[in-house]
Amino acid sequence: MTNDCILQTQKLSKEFKGFVAVDRVDLSVRRGSIHALIGPNGAGKTTCFNLLTKFIRPSSGVILFNGVDITGDAPAQIARRGIIRSFQISAVFPHLSVLENVRVALQRKMGTSFCFWQAESTLHKLNDRALELLAAVDLESYAHTITVELSYGRKRALEIATTLAMDPELMLLDEPTQGMGLEDVDRIRQLIKKVAANRTVLMVEHNMSVVSSIADTITVLQRGATLAEGPYAEVSKNPAVIEAYMGSADTELVGAH
Structure with missing residues (x-):
């Protein structure tokens, strides 16, 4: 694991009674970046987040944070290490x-x-x-x-x-703009960019206009597996990604700005 990589998963998998929700996902989150996890409904994004914060335990695979194997850590240990998940751990x-x-x-x-x-x-x-x-x-x-x-x-x-x-080193945002009107979406988009100036952000987000405007790297999941990874300009032109999103009601990939 290189120094500029804060979080890494190796062949991370989760199976529920024969159903593979997350399938050998290799994820590398660069320190100081905004990294978005996207995909059609049922792609395994939330399960992946739950594995990273230890709300559920992986069936197999490894999770590394700052080069340390945290696969066996409990949720409280994860939080103490500086991995904080917004909208679930935060108490309002x-x-x-x-x-x-x-x-x-x-x-x-x-x-x-x-x-x-x-x-x-x-x-x-x-x-x-x-x-x-x-x-x-x-x-x-x-x-x-x-x-x-x-x-x-x-x-x-x-x-x-x-x-x-909670002074997070790595901030996990779970669908931060879900259910918002345009004005609020824009406020939260600017806010994420602002708070990401001196920390790393990993986010699950359906709104492609948000993802395309602030994410440095995008990982696309489909049926629990990694379909594509890279900057938005590259990923949005990937034929496999376009096909995965065709007919998907929750988002539109093509033509988002």
Whole structure:
């Protein structure tokens, strides 16, 4: 494994009672890049993510992070190593304020989230860092807003802030723009590009306009196996990829900008 490769899988596979969901996938994620995992519905993208974060265990194959074999690690060990999956590990509490949500995430990083007997004043020292994180996702002006009042896109931005509070080295984004209108999609697209400036991002994403505009490398999965890999300009012209997407209702590959 080379130094510029932060995450690598070797022949990663997952079988469920005879059904092969992930089939000998070799994945190489370059440090400091945005890497997108795409494919038609049922291609194995989410299963692949679940294998990387150890929500499920692989049937066979190896996962390397910074050159270390993490195949046998538990989910908590994975998180401690700096692999944080947004929208699943991040906790957003609807009836806390936006600032309080980020503060809770900072406490989790410090390992003090369950010290409920601490005086609230001891938490104020976290406010400066929480406000910095909110500024990073353009939510500083919403710091004292109750989270349930945020728009869907801004809730997603808050989830990214709580993920950033965990100080990830590798950030896994699971369909970050799903269910969003155009304005929110564009906000999240810009946000991902911004937070990826000093970390690595691996994302599953259906929206091809997002993928084509921000991903450095794209891996296309089909029926659990790698169909193609490379920059968008190259992958989008691959005849096998075009064929895989023909008639797929969830996305359109050709003609996306």
